[in-house]
Amino acid sequence: MLGMLKTLEDTFAALAFADAGERQEAMRMAGVEETTVSVSDVYAAVAFAEVGCEAEAREMLGIRPVRLVPTPKVCGFLESVGLSGVRVAYGLAEA
Numbered sequence: 474m475l476g477m478l479k480t481l482e483d484t485f486a487a488l489a490f491a492d493a494g495e496r497q498e499a500m501r502m503a504g505v506e507e508t509t510v511s512v513s514d515v516y517a518a519v520a521f522a523e524v525g526c527e528a529e530a531r532e533m534l535g536i537r538p539v540r541l542v543p544t545p546k547v548c549g550f551l552e553s554v555g556l557s558g559v560r561v562a563y564g565l566a567e568a
Contacts, residue, residue, distance in 0.1 A: 510534055 487503035500506070514533055522530040531538065551557060 508535075 491499035518530040518533040
């Protein structure tokens with residue numbers, strides 16, 4: 474929720490700068506970059522994507538393929554022995 478509020482705040486701040494004629498600063502604040510892709514390229518890419526040619530659509534838009542690798546799950550001792558979610562208290566006792 475806080476991420477969405479931050480995005481809205483940045484967008485409205487960028488809008489104020491854009492209204493004042495500070496185009497570059499507004500684009501930086503909004504996190505927007507200029508692109509050389511035309512509207513006709515976008516429509517053509519959408520047509521390719523709709524028929525299942527995602528690779529060609531990405532190429533038309535200049536998007537390099539990204540290989541998504543799942544983040545490794547770090548497993549603690551309790552999870553490794555099948556006790557995830559169990560509350561355990563540790564203590565020391567004198568012998």
